Amino acid sequence: MADNSNTLTVNIVTPDGLVYDHHATMVIVRSVDGDLGIMANHEPIVTPLQIGEVHVRRIDNPGHEDLIAVNGGFMEVSDNVASIVADSAERERDIDLSRAQAARDRAEKEIQAAQSQHDSDELQRAQIALQRAINRINVKNGR
Incomplete structure (x- = not known):
């Protein structure tokens, strides 16, 4: 089994359901206090988000970032899971x-x-x- 201590699971949920769910090395969000970069083993945090881009550096493709348009909401990070709850969100490929x-x-x-x-x-x-x-x-x- 793979060592998950340096892996962060990123999921984005809207009222319509799950929009995104992948393992990552880092997620970058635009909080109301500025941009935040979250990596594995981050302290638990809950933060409100602005309208902005979410950047996800996936584990399976280190040179690539997934981009997701998120329209506000909040992010909770705990136990190597970054959960974003938003009114709406769209992956780059779906826009x-x-x-x-x-x-x-x-x-x-x-x-x-x-x-x-x-x-x-x-x-x-x-x-x-x-x-x-x-x-x-x-x-x-x-x-």
Whole structure:
């Protein structure tokens, strides 16, 4: 049996189910306090996440990083398992670039409309939609 003391299991779950589950040497997330790099044997931690990319350095392909677009949520690390719970998450290979670009364009128009109408609630919603769309585009393009 392989020695798992330097292995971190990374799983990402949304309300729709499991999006990602692999063994890794490291996972990098964007927390509300900045970027965090987590390796095996890390102390237990729970942290809220921003809209951002999750980078996973897989054990089975050391020169490759999997990229996953995550729209907020939180990460818990304990016993060499990094569990990310998010409202939505998409792997790089599953992102439809044209849909993401259309969502970006739509959000930019909604921002302009909200600004002209001085609608702060709509402005905030459109800004979040823009962040999500840009995050998906960046992940798909490998930034």
